[in-house]
Amino acid sequence: xxxxxxxxxxxxxxxxxxxxLEGLAKILPRECLIADxxxxxxxxxxxxxxxxxxxxxxxxxxxxxxxxxxLRFCRDEKVNVVPxxxxxxxxxxxxxQEDAIVVALTKMNRILEVNxxxxxxxxxxxxxxxxxxEAVGPEGFFYAPDPSSQLACTxxxxxxxxxxxxxxxxxxxxxxxxxGVRFVTLDxxxxxxxxxxxxxxxxxxxxxxxxxxxxxxxxxEATVRLIRxxxxxxxxxxGFDTVEDASxxxxxxxxxxxxxxxxxxxxxxxxxxxxxxAHAGYPxxxxxxxxxxxxxxxxxMQALLARISAIARAHNVRTVRxxxxxxxxxxxxxxxxxxxxxxxxxxxxxxxxxxVPIGQLPEALRRTGEICAxxxxxxxxxxxxxxxxMHPLILYNVxxxxxxxxAEAAGADILAMCVELGGCLTGEHxxxxxxxxxxxxxxxxxxxxxxxxxxxxxxxxxRLNPAKVFPLGERAA
Amino acid sequence: MKVVLTPxxxxxxxxxxxxxxxxxxxxxxxxxxxxxxxxxxxxAERELSSAALAGIVFYAPAExxxxxxxGTTIQAIEAAIxxxxxxxxxxxxxxxxxxxxxxxxxxxxxxATNHSxxxxxxxxxxxxxxxxxxxxxxxxxxxxxxxxxxxxVTGLDLTKLNCGADGTLGFLTEATIKLAPKPEIEQxxxxxRLDEARAIxxxxxxxxxxxxxxxxxxxxxxxxAGVSRALLRLEGFEDSVRYRAGRLTELLGxxxxxxxxxxxxxxxxxxxxxxxxFLAEPRDRAVWRVSLAPxxxxxFVGRLAGTARAHYLDWGGGLVWLATDESEVAAAEVxxxxxxxxxxxxxxxxRDELRKSVAVFQPPSELELRISRGLKASFDxxxxxxxxxxxxxx
Numbered sequence: 016x017x018x019x020x021x022x023x024x025x026x027x028x029x030x031x032x033x034x035x036l037e038g039l040a041k042i043l044p045r046e047c048l049i050a051d052x053x054x055x056x057x058x059x060x061x062x063x064x065x066x067x068x069x070x071x072x073x074x075x076x077x078x079x080x081x082x083x084x085x086l087r088f089c090r091d092e093k094v095n096v097v098p099x100x101x102x103x104x105x106x107x108x109x110x111x112q113e114d115a116i117v118v119a120l121t122k123m124n125r126i127l128e129v130n131x132x133x134x135x136x137x138x139x140x141x142x143x144x145x146x147x148x149e150a151v152g153p154e155g156f157f158y159a160p161d162p163s164s165q166l167a168c169t170x171x172x173x174x175x176x177x178x179x180x181x182x183x184x185x186x187x188x189x190x191x192x193x194x195g196v197r198f199v200t201l202d203x204x205x206x207x208x209x210x211x212x213x214x215x216x217x218x219x220x221x222x223x224x225x226x227x228x229x230x231x232x233x234x235x236e237a238t239v240r241l242i243r244x245x246x247x248x249x250x251x252x253x254g255f256d257t258v259e260d261a262s263x264x265x266x267x268x269x270x271x272x273x274x275x276x277x278x279x280x281x282x283x284x285x286x287x288x289x290x291x292x293a294h295a296g297y298p299x300x301x302x303x304x305x306x307x308x309x310x311x312x313x314x315x316m317q318a319l320l321a322r323i324s325a326i327a328r329a330h331n332v333r334t335v336r337x338x339x340x341x342x343x344x345x346x347x348x349x350x351x352x353x354x355x356x357x358x359x360x361x362x363x364x365x366x367x368x369x370x371v372p373i374g375q376l377p378e379a380l381r382r383t384g385e386i387c388a389x390x391x392x393x394x395x396x397x398x399x400x401x402x403x404x405m406h407p408l409i410l411y412n413v414x415x416x417x418x419x420x421x422a423e424a425a426g427a428d429i430l431a432m433c434v435e436l437g438g439c440l441t442g443e444h445x446x447x448x449x450x451x452x453x454x455x456x457x458x459x460x461x462x463x464x465x466x467x468x469x470x471x472x473x474x475x476x477x478r479l480n481p482a483k484v485f486p487l488g489e490r491a492a
Numbered sequence: 493m494k495v496v497l498t499p500x501x502x503x504x505x506x507x508x509x510x511x512x513x514x515x516x517x518x519x520x521x522x523x524x525x526x527x528x529x530x531x532x533x534x535x536a537e538r539e540l541s542s543a544a545l546a547g548i549v550f551y552a553p554a555e556x557x558x559x560x561x562x563g564t565t566i567q568a569i570e571a572a573i574x575x576x577x578x579x580x581x582x583x584x585x586x587x588x589x590x591x592x593x594x595x596x597x598x599x600x601x602x603x604a605t606n607h608s609x610x611x612x613x614x615x616x617x618x619x620x621x622x623x624x625x626x627x628x629x630x631x632x633x634x635x636x637x638x639x640x641x642x643x644x645v646t647g648l649d650l651t652k653l654n655c656g657a658d659g660t661l662g663f664l665t666e667a668t669i670k671l672a673p674k675p676e677i678e679q680x681x682x683x684x685r686l687d688e689a690r691a692i693x694x695x696x697x698x699x700x701x702x703x704x705x706x707x708x709x710x711x712x713x714x715x716x717a718g719v720s721r722a723l724l725r726l727e728g729f730e731d732s733v734r735y736r737a738g739r740l741t742e743l744l745g746x747x748x749x750x751x752x753x754x755x756x757x758x759x760x761x762x763x764x765x766x767x768x769x770f771l772a773e774p775r776d777r778a779v780w781r782v783s784l785a786p787x788x789x790x791x792f793v794g795r796l797a798g799t800a801r802a803h804y805l806d807w808g809g810g811l812v813w814l815a816t817d818e819s820e821v822a823a824a825e826v827x828x829x830x831x832x833x834x835x836x837x838x839x840x841x842x843r844d845e846l847r848k849s850v851a852v853f854q855p856p857s858e859l860e861l862r863i864s865r866g867l868k869a870s871f872d873x874x875x876x877x878x879x880x881x882x883x884x885x886x
Contacts, residue, residue, distance in 0.1 A: 130785070131700060132696050132700070132786070132787050133696075133785040133786055134699065134700065155702070176645060177645045177649070179643050187616065187620065188642075188643060188645075190649065191620045200859075204859050206857075206860070206863075210785075210834040210835075211784075211785035212784045212785055212833075212834060212835040212836060213613075213617070213783050213811070214606065214608070214612075214617055214619075214783055216836035216853060216854035216856070217853060217856055217864060217882065217883075218656070218657055218863075218864055218867055218882075219652045219653055219657070220860075220863065221652075222619060222649050222651075222653060223649060223650075223653045226645045226648070226649050227648055243699075243700050243701060244702060245702050245704075246702045269554065269555070270553060270576075272674070274672075311704075311732065312702075312735055312736075312739070314731065314735055315731070315732045315735055315736075318729065318731045319729075370641040370642075371641065372552065372557065372641055373554070373555050374552055374555050402641070402642045402643050403555075403641055403642070403643070404641075404642075437639070437641075439639050439644040439646045440646045441644075441645050441646050442641070443643055444645070445645050446645075446646060446647065454646070454647060457639075457646055457647070458646075461634070462635050462636055465629065465633070465650070466647050466650065468870035468871075469648055469650065469867060472863060472866035472867055472869075473863070473866075484647060484648075
């Protein structure tokens with residue numbers, strides 16, 4: 016599958032490869048530089064594994080000062096830079112090219128400061144998402160955004176992509192939980208944006224940097240908000256005979272003034288795939304399923320679940336399974352959390368990430384099914400219903416180029432449909448290389464130019480994470 | 493009289509800005525004209541008003557989402573969403589008391605200033621609740637930023653960049669906002685007779701508990717009562733609020749006597765905190781809004797002892813509202829006292845002369861200023877919109 020184009024390589028940089036490597040070796044210790052091919056292979060792709068390009072070299076800086084030195088060097092040598100965390104991007108956000116240097120932040124993995132009184136933690140960019148919650152968990156605190164890849168993905172990558180997760184319905188996405196960053200510009204200048212105080216001074220650079228996909232600079236530290244965990248959390252599982260009933264139940268719960276921690280949706284194919292894999296006890300005779308989690312004290316949870324169950328009954332719920340124990344809660348979540356892995360055992364898949372206004376969910380689901388059927392492909396839907404962030408998994412065979420092309424085309428049609436229904440191309444995975452050419456579906460040429468001018472304030476030559484986010488146009492090879 | 497341009501559509505606004513840009517004319521932007529005392533003093537020969545760009549574009553109660561034109565008043569929006577028991581989650585400040593305005597503030601001004609109220613500490617700022625914006629940049633181009641869904645990482649987040657940009661990057665024409673359910677009840681727990689340090693201890697203890705504090709403030713003696721009070725607001729379904737109030741009362745017992753306040757008494761107090769009513773008089777005092785980590789607030793206030801005429805705390809101690817003499821000396825003292833903290837201060841109210849001679853917003857580093865100028869130029873290369881409102885040249 017080679018639908019996505021890459022820009023023409025810079026021959027001058029390729030010719031100067033040895034000189035560039037020598038220069039890097041002068042500013043980085045040997046263990047922080049990877050030049051040999053076998054070492055570079057580990058950095059040729061991310062979680063969009065259908066695309067692989069070997070970088071010129073990989074820098075593994077250990078400090079903000081080293082990042083600054085590498086960036087200044089790359090600017091002077093006119094070499095492109097691809098920042099990288101753990102390489103879990105589903106949109107190809109960390110895929111390099113032969114004329115680019117990967118700057119991987121994985122050696123910067125220290126937690127620098129934990130302040131529970133002011134409820135923040137300051138960590139280096141290479142710290143994993145889960146490591147933050149694990150560090151403060153014993154004290155009863157956690158870091159809220161929880162992408163599925165949270166065991167591996169780094170906070171630097173989360174900032175670059177403004178990552179979300181299942182529990183964002185109540186607590187917001189990365190940008191709502193980020194208080195500050197230390198940020199290195201391509202000129203090698205170091206900027207501290209925000210910090211423990213709420214609402215940073217001046218323009219909201221923090222809001223601009225978050226989700227900028229590594230195109231404005233390299234984030235080397237993040238200050239994140241810590242939240243006190245609730246006394247308890249409990250999921251309930253609902254099975255429905257129709258997609259419409261399940262979707263309407265979601266809007267009715269929100270309409271009743273209830274904001275659960277999470278509201279996850281699975282359709283029949285997803286239920287079967289996950290149940291076969293995880294044996295979570297999911298009902299196999301329903302068309303759609305919701306996992307809704309509430310939290311609080313025992314009496315609060317019971318009261319909330321009673322309200323939610325009453326709404327579900329009014330929407331013809333067929334199966335109700337309320338967790339009675341921690342073990343049962345874990346089991347209910349196990350199936351959902353293994354959805355991507357379980358699907359991967361059944362077939363190859365691409366995971367879309369469009370968002371629609373939740374009132375449009377029934378329509379969006381119906382049209383997703385029609386689009387995939389029109390290409391002769393199967394689809395499983397498992398996603399965050401409470402915020403309309405859909406994740407259709409389009410199943411295909413990666414070894415069949417024709418089918419792979421169909422899967423990509425179906426995905427593009429689905430995203431265009433999301434935009435048409437008032438939503439957007441990507442809710443939490445980022446544009447990367449994957450959805451770059453679809454940007455014109457959501458934005459006018461004037462709007463894209465405005466965004467590019469903002470980017471140019473930081474990086475006039477477009478060296479940082481090139482060929483991502485914005486349509487390639489004439490730069491395609 | 494200044495010339496006031498009042499476009500009735502986004503297209504008309506774009507034309508006016510294009511003409512201004514071509515003619516090298518600067519425009520000061522007005523919404524309800526209730527915060528005209530904010531920022532560096534106005535200097536443009538013409539004003540561009542959103543007054544005729546009013547009205548709700550759509551309200552989707554089942555999605556808890558509303559889109560309104562920029563000149564719609566906050567009052568009109570709150571009236572409309574009250575029908576479905578919705579609220580603006582970030583509790584936007586009303587500027588009338590502080591600046592002595594009589595008109596109603598607009599949603600455009602709310603977004604442009606990002607002035608969030610007490611619920612900021614639990615529900616986020618205005619910038620967290622804005623899902624999308626439409627604006628006209630300084631070239632007269634209409635730009636859509638963001639959209640109408642909560643999760644959206646498509647392209648650069650120009651929505652956040654324009655929240656709190658004081659209209660220097662674009663003339664806002666529309667905003668789409670995420671709403672929240674109106675809490676069934678609210679209850680405030682008042683812990684009496686605590687100094688700042690002890691009050692911050694109590695608020696930190698409460699905010700670090702699992703009992704869902706919606707807002708936390710401290711008022712000294714003389715503001716609303718004869719004694720100082722730490723105030724903790726709980727909101728939600730009645731059964732939940734009762735449960736949490738009970739647990740918190742146990743938890744905070746060591747801090748002193750706890751009195752519950754409810755109903756009108758509780759809500760009036762929080763409106764006064766939100767709008768800085770306690771500092772509105774006397775009117776010849778400068779008023780500052782200082783944001784910092786709560787644990788750093790007592791030391792900051794201590795350093796200012798000779799300069800502060802009055803002050804109180806919101807956001808669990810993370811926001812210091814402060815009144816000083818209206819002088820350059822006092823302004824310098826505020827900046828000097830804040831320097832050891834990782835925070836920032838905004839001169840919210842002072843006469844034009846003072847706002848011209850001292851920094852209104854936290855002085856930026858050389859790099860921040862360079863980036864800010866670059867961003868200004870990327871939206872408004874001719875310097876048409878609110879020129880120099882934040883920093884000289886920005």
